[in-house]
Structures are given as C-alpha cells and as structure tokens.
Amino acid sequence: MEKVIKSSVSVPIELYVTRDADAQLATVITEMSRPGYISVARQMGKTSLLQHAKQQLQGENRTIIYFDLSAAVYESSSQYFQHIIDTILEVEEDKLSQAKHAIMQRRRESFTTVSASSEYDKELRLILRELPGTLVLILDEVDALAKATFSDEVFAQIRSVYFMRNTHNVLHNITYILSGVIEPAKLIKNKDNSPFNIATQIFLDDFTFEEHCVFVEKAKLAISHEVKARVYEWTSGNPRITYELCSALEDKLLTGNRIDTDTVNDIVQEMYLLQYNKAPVDHIRDVVLKNSLIRNAVKSVKKGDNISDESAGQLYLYGITASKFKSQVPKIKNKILEAALSDNWLREAEMQQKDLYTFGLEQLSVGEITEGIASINLYLENTNLDNFNRNKALFSIANAYHKLENYIQSNEYLDKYNVAREENPDDYYFAQFLRALNLNFLNYVTEGIELMQNIIDHGVKNQIYYSAIINQANFKLTNSFDKNYSTAIEALQSAIAQVTQSEWPDNYKNSIVSSANFRLALINMRLGSEAESRVYFERALPGAVSEMQPSILVGLILSSSVEEKILYANRLRKLITDKSLSLLPKIESDIDFTEKSLRQSLGVLYNFYQHDYYALIEECAIHYYNGAKPIYAILYEVGIEKIESLSSGVEGIFTLALKCSNITENYTAKCLQGIALCIDKNDETFAKRAIVALESMLGSPDYGLLNYRDLEFVIRGAVTYQAMNIFSTALRFISYLTERLDAEDESSLPGDCIAIYYLAGGIHAQTGNIAKQTTFYERALSLVPKWRVSKQKPPVLMDSETVDAVITDMNRAVITRKLQGAAVLANITKYDGDKIPRNTILTVRYKNGQIVTGKAKKLAADLNSGKCTVM
Secondary structure, X not given: OOOOOOXXXXXXXXXXXXXXXXXXXXXXXXXXXXXXXXXXXXXXXHHHHHHHHHHHHOEOOEEEEEEEHHHOOOOOHHHHHHHHHHHHHHHOOOXXXXXXXXXXXHHHHOOOOOOHHHHHHHHHHHHHHHOOOEEEEEEEOHHHHHXXXXXXXXXXXXHHHHHOOXXXXXXXXXXXXXXXXXXXXXXXXXXXXXXXXXXXXXXXXXXXXXXHHHHHHHOXXXXXXXXXXXXXXXXXXXXXXXXXXXXXXXXXXXXXXXXXXXXXXXXXXXXXXXOOOOOOHHHHHHHHHHOHHHHHHHHHHHHOOOOOHHHHHHHHHOOOEOOOOOOOOOOEOOHHHXXXXXXXXXXXXXXXXXXXXXXXXXXXXXXXXXXXXXXHHHHHOOOOOOHHHHHHHHHHHHHHHHHOOXXXXXXXXXXXXXXXXXXOHHHHHHHHHHHHHHHHHOOOHHHHHHHHHHHHHHOOOOHHHXXXXXXXXXXXXXXXXXXHHHHHHHHHHHHHHHHXXXXXXXXXXXXXXXXXXXXXXXXXXXXXXXXXXXXXXXXXXXXXXXXXXXXXXXXXXXXXXXXXXXXXXXXXXXXXXXXXXXXXXXXXXXXXXXXXXXXXXXXXXXXXXXXXXXXXXXXXXXXXXXXXXXXXXXHHHHHHHHHXXXXXXXXXXXXXXXXXXXXXXXXXXXXXXXXHHOOOXXXXXXXXXHHHHHHHHHHOOOOOOOOHHHHHHHHHHHHHHHHOOOHHHHHHHHHHXXXXXXXXXXXXXXXXXXXXXXHHHHHHHHOOOHHHHHHHHHHXXXXXXXXXXXXXXXXXXXXXXXXXXXXXXXXXXXXXXXXXXXHHHOOOOOOOOOOOOXXXXXXXXXXXXXXXXXXXXXXXXHHHHOOXXXX
C-alpha cells in the first residue's frame, strides 16, 4: 500500500475537494461583471482553490494568469504595473506580438508624462484588442501589496476598469480575482478616495461533514465512520488540520496499527496540544498573544458576548471563527483551537504582555472583578513593592470588593491601606469616603455619617468633598427623613452654590451639580412638592452625563404634564436603546445607570409603548445582558420595580411575562405574586390573587423562601385572610414562612422573625390553639436578645417601636398563660396535648416518692398510666 496523503505545498488535484467557494469563483470568472475577492485565513486552501479554478476554467478563449504578490517587492507603482503587463506578454507571447511591439516602443520613447496607472490602462487596452477571448488576472496575497505606499493607486485602477467599460468596450474582456487576509474595505487606505466596494466577496469556509468524507474517500483512507466522525469532531473541517491529521492516521495504517477513536484523540494531543507549534495553531496563538484587541475579542466569543462586525471580520481572517454566512453567532471554529485558546492560556498570555497589576486593572475594567482581584493579590505577593505601589494595589482591591457588594472585605483591605493624611490628603480622604460607603451598606449608618463629616470638616474642597456632602445627606435621609430633610436641603443647595462658583473643569462641576439637584428633586418628590421636584430635575438634566440621564428623565416623566411626559418618554427610550450606555455595578449614587435605573426606565416607558413593549424589552435584553437573562425575568423585575419604587403596579407587565413560552415554574409563581401585589389594599381582590400565587409557590419545589418580597407578600396574605376570619387559609400563608425560617434567618432577621412568630401565634390563638400560640410566642421571645444587639435596619414587616410593643404583649400573654397553666396542671393526672404543650416543663411525683422535672412529651406515658402525678 502506497502513501497517498503526502506532504505538499498545495493539495494534489486527485485529492482536491470542491466547496461552495469553487462554484462562486467559477461564476465570477465566467460572468466577468465584477471583480472577485476571496477573503480567507491562511492554511484554508486558498491557493489550491485559485490553482484549481485556473486548471478547470482556462482554455483557448480564456487566459488566466496567477500572480503571487508576496513573492515580489515593488519599489513603485510603475514597477508593479510593468510587471503585470510584461507577465501577460510573456505568457501569451504567440498571440500578442503586435501589442508587445507597440508597448515596448512606447516605453523606449518615454515621451509620456501621465501617471503609471494611466500608462498601464493604455498598455492593457493594447493587449485586450489583440488577445482572443478574455483575460483573468488572479492577484493572490494582496495584503502584501496593501502595505506599499502606492497601493491605493493599484486598487483604484482595478476599480476603474469596471467603470470605464462604457468608454472602452474592450475592458469587458478582463476581470480580476483578488485574494488575501484583509477586508476589501481596507484595501484603499485614503478615506478621501472611493472605497474598493465593487467586488463579489467569496468566503472559503471549512469542509462540511459530507465534504470531509469525500476527502477521506479520495485519499483511500480505510477508516470507520466513527473514526471519520471523531476527526471531524476535532477539526470541524479545517482543511489544513484535516489533511495533516488524516496523513498521520494513514501512517498508522501503513505500519499495521489498528485505528479507533482513541487513536485520533492521541494524535491530536501529540500533534497540536502539547507543543502548540504546528500550523495553523502556532500562528493563531502568536496573533492572539501579541494583539490585545484580538485577544479580547476571543475572550468575548468564548463567553458568548456580542462583538463588533470589525472584530468578527478579523477573527474570521485569522482563522479563529467561521464566516458570518456559516455562523451568525461567532464561535471558535473547532475543538483543537478551543483547547489551544483555553481560558488559562489567555490569562497567561495577558500576563506575558503586562505586569500583574496592569493586567488586574484591565480585568476589573471589563467586569471580571473576581479574576482582577486574584491578579492584583498575586502582584501584592511581590515583597519588593514600595509603599506607593502596595497602597495603590490595596485600594484597587478594596474598590473591587465594594463593587461586588462585599463591604466587609473591602474594609479589610482599607485597613491595610497605609497612607498618611499629611503626606497625601487626596488619597487618604478617598479611602475614608469608600469606607463610609461600606459602613452605610453594612447598616452602620451613624458611623458612615461621622466619616463623611470628617471629610467635610478636614478635606480639601474637591470632588470627594462634595460627594461626601451629597452622600452624607443621603445617609441622613435614609436614617430619618423627617428629622433630616431640611438640613439635607440646606447642605445640597450650599454645595451647588460653591461648585458653581468654583474654577473646576466643567465636567467636574456638572457631575456634582447634577447629582445634588437630583437629590433635591427626590426630597421634594417625597415631600409631595411635585412642581418643586420638577424644577430640580430640569436643573439636573443639562449637565448630566449620559449615564445619569435615565434616572433624571424618569423623575421628569413622573412629575411633568402629559405633553411633556411624552417628550421625555421618547427621549428616554432613544437613550436606553441607542447602545451608547452600559450598566454600572451597584455603587454609591442612585443617579447612576445601574440595573435598578434600567428597570425604572422600562417601568415608566410601559405606559407609553404598550403596543411594542415586548420588542423594547427584547432589544434591552440583547444589549445589556447579551441575551443571557431571559425576557420573562426582565419583565418580572421591571414589574416589581414599578410596584416598589414607582408606586404604580401594572399587572400587564407580569401578564406579558407569563405569556413567554419558556417561563419557569419559579418565575410563574413570582409573576402571579406580582399580579397580586399590584393591588395595594388587603381586600377581597388581593385575597383571590394571593391564594393563586401561594398555590403556585407551593407547587414549585425549588421556590423556597427567597427574599424580603416573599416575606411581605406572605404576611399580607395571612393578615388579609385573618381579617376575613378565614383562619385556615391565613395559617396556610403564615405556615409557608414558619416552616422555612431557620436559625440563620433568625440570626440575620431577628426583628422580622419576631413579627412573623407573633402573627402566627395570634392566628393560632384565634383558632383556640393556645398551645401553638405559646410555642410561637416563646420562639419569638427567644430572639429578643439578638434583636436588642443586632445592627439590623428597621424590620421590613413592622417598625422598631412596634416590635418592642409586641414583645411586651407576648411577655404578658406568656406569663398569663403560665399562671393559668399552673392552676390547670394542679388538677390533672393525665397528659392532655390540647391543654399542655408538648415542650412544657413539668415537675411530677412518682408513687415511690421520686420527684422528676422534664418535658411533658417525655413524661406523658407515665402520667397516663398513673405512675406519677403533676406536683
């Protein structure tokens, strides 16, 4: 048996497999109406395609001449054009004797002063008049010529051939085929010249599985269907890799080895995934290593993110992805490349190109927060770092943890941050500002207010100083609005006046002034001063950057007249859909464009765009979440935001979510809950909707107890049915909570758990089950110490004063119950579960005189058998 798949510069004709590109190229050559342009990565069989077309289509009436432009160096356009003409004259010497004589005479006389391209046009027409049939010029590797200073002249001349045909009819007899690793639009560099946009673009994609099988058959490679499939699984039809891999399999067969799928796996590992030094993997890894733009595009593709058309074109031309005609969503084109461009290798490639700190900052900037923290922590392991660089890295990590909402970790890194106020006051107070934000989010509001005051009292009047004023006002309002709103207004107005008169750059001024006016607008809105709030929103808008504008426009829509609402709504929709905005992580300012701001924006827009609201949500899902977040989830979140922060529930949003065919059981329950919450009164309508939602929650095994919203909803349901004297249903609601709350919940939410157990005990009391009432009251009272020392914000379910009141009420009820219980117990000799809770502590005397104290449930048998009596 003789070897068939031999090492070769181009594929032998007997092994050549035709693809779609062959038919496209043949059409361009035979029709002669436009130039053809083959844009393709290296190692894809481009040269073989061109040579095959030349062999198949050349004939007596068609001359095809191939030029490899990378094989020659042209010092001028004149030299290039003369080389093209001379080659044509040489190839068709027998047919072009008169043209050759005329051309040589023109060159000897050199009387012309026209440009090289004009001279080329004249010489080319002399040839075409004498040459029988048509002429096809194949210019391969045009990207090599594109680097020359005169390349625009060459490509402009090719372009002109097709536009001059009405003037010179003979030009209908020539066409060009260009090929290279460059986009056609980039061939002409001078933007003032017409672009090279007339070519028919031909994409040379990988083999389909059927074409792959044709190659194996032509190579007479005796392998099973499973082995063919495994080869294709690794290569996805890449011609160069398929040829090399099949050649290696042929070698195994020639030496008598058995071939199976494991053999394929072993060869792939050995050839491509150990040293990574074989084409095309070596070239692709080298490009990705040295080109950060390509590297970032590869990372985006691997994550499933959208990339620009330009990036997609570059990845195709480097052989990393398939053409957009084969795959609308770019993806790494085969498993070998996926392994060669692994996440670990990409990370190492980044590190090779820059220091760890810079690499970490870049990761943070693109949202890879956890990875960025890890890189900067590795940077901190360098014991030779000076104090400046160490502090710089520590602060970056502290800020990153803040963005992850891990405020404890953020403060831990700030504790290590060692910058003296006297040496660098700006950095010192910036760190203090971040610490204050962390403390506020950790519910240490008073401490956060004090730190902000420290910045205000001692800091330089810079951006941090005024941000401290704005944020301190926000902290105080959160802590006690009624007590602090007047001083907050005064502080914010003062900040605006000072900043306006300062000599700061406009962008600094505008940021502070917009933020302060926005805060003043919210205060007035809460005070019920709609007209006054609108004035402040209007003042906030002009200087606001685009990331601030959605929140301001939401405020203006809520506070303006009907006519103005429509104008602001149109402006808001255009802003959030023009793809100029990106979502920011949760940070200190509620004016920034975060997910909450997006939800509020979509919430107010529902009132204006109900007819195409689904399309609006779909557009935002693609832009802001790359399609990763389901549309029903976005609709649910928008609906809830509309209830909570805009105080205007619209069940239509939840209904739209329920119509999504792929909605999960969990989200079905959530949306039904949302529909119930759109009713703001605990009336019969709410009750009917609430029980439907509860049934759905109970019917979803994974629903569980997820957030405060579930607490509030279930409590509302219990209270509503309690008021309607339908206690069995009220108990179904309250039991949903009491059966799911655990020790962790009781530690983190002691105030809310006290309220829940108080309500549960009250409902049981109304059913006459005093034992259950006592159990829940005692369970609630056991949490009082935790409630007293906790730093929990005021509970969601009732305020702190009410919690204290119910604690007093439960203590009174339990004491009364114990006194009543003592009188009852003194007269009983048998255990009665309805009268004595199972965990009641009893003291009994046995007939032998022994006295025992223990829980009723353990003594019940002895009591009922008469062995002992209650003392």
